[in-house]
Amino acid sequence: DTAVSQTPKYLVTQMGNDKSIKCEQNLGHDTMYWYKQDSKKFLKIMFSYNNKELIINETVPNRFSPKSPDKAHLNLHINSLELGDSAVYFCASSQGLAGNTGELFFGEGSRLTVL
Amino acid sequence: QQPVQSPQAVILREGEDAVINCSSSKALYSVHWYRQKHGEAPVFLMILLKGGEQKGHEKISASFNEKKQQSSLYLTASQLSYSGTYFCGTEGPHGQNFVFGPGTRLSVLP
Numbered sequence: 001d002t003a004v005s006q007t008p009k010y011l012v013t014q015m016g017n018d019k020s021i022k023c024e025q026n027l028g029h030d031t032m033y034w035y036k037q038d039s040k041k042f043l044k045i046m047f048s049y050n051n052k053e054l055i056i057n058e059t060v061p062n063r064f065s066p067k068s069p070d071k072a073h074l075n076l077h078i079n080s081l082e083l084g085d086s087a088v089y090f091c092a093s094s095q096g097l098a099g100n101t102g103e104l105f106f107g108e109g110s111r112l113t114v115l
Numbered sequence: 116q117q118p119v120q121s122p123q124a125v126i127l128r129e130g131e132d133a134v135i136n137c138s139s140s141k142a143l144y145s146v147h148w149y150r151q152k153h154g155e156a157p158v159f160l161m162i163l164l165k166g167g168e169q170k171g172h173e174k175i176s177a178s179f180n181e182k183k184q185q186s187s188l189y190l191t192a193s194q195l196s197y198s199g200t201y202f203c204g205t206e207g208p209h210g211q212n213f214v215f216g217p218g219t220r221l222s223v224l225p
Contacts, residue, residue, distance in 0.1 A: 041218050042217055043157065043218075090156060103162065106157050107156060108156055109156055
């Protein structure tokens with residue numbers, strides 16, 4: 001049973017399109033995250049939700065909108081895709097906040113390529 | 116503020132040892148270490164919560180010097196399976212601002 005699962009694994013799309021990535025965790029964790037990993041491998045936090053409430057919202061264009069229907073799901077919707085959005089997007093979860101003894105469990109990643 | 120990692124990359128032969136360093140200009144509450152193999156997700160290795168704490172995971176261990184605001188990851192008698200990018204993650208005094216370092220790419224050759 002996969003602990004943190006993301007779909008789709010691969011996304012290839014044209015500039016200007018809108019796309020969504022879904023994430024689900026079955027670990028019973030109360031905090032979920034979206035991370036972006038660019039071609040240089042930097043892992044940058046984008047959003048964090050704790051019990052369905054947004055707690056971290058880094059400087060991310062407002063074309064990116066997270067939605068958490070319940071604490072086991074955190075989806076990411078991206079409007080008007082740009083070339084610079086090409087990256088691997090990782091969903092993660094933790095019990096409590098990451099860093100505060102909160103080990104992060106990552107999904108397999110969703111590789112987005114914008115043409 | 117993002118911690119600094121050194122070296123950026125290291126190449127080893129099987130059986131050799133390596134040290135990866137992680138340092139911050141701000142006071143640290145804890146340091147986490149993760150490994151990411153090529154094409155895979157990062158995987159948690161260990162957390163160090165107290166100053167001076169050392170933890171081990173098979174032949175991989177780490178230390179945390181709170182005064183110097185730094186941590187070191189020690190890989191002993193490296194194996195091919197150790198290849199990957201190692202990330203440290205640090206946080207401030209109240210569990211906030213958890214941020215990953217830029218990563219250290221480790222390649223172990225036969």
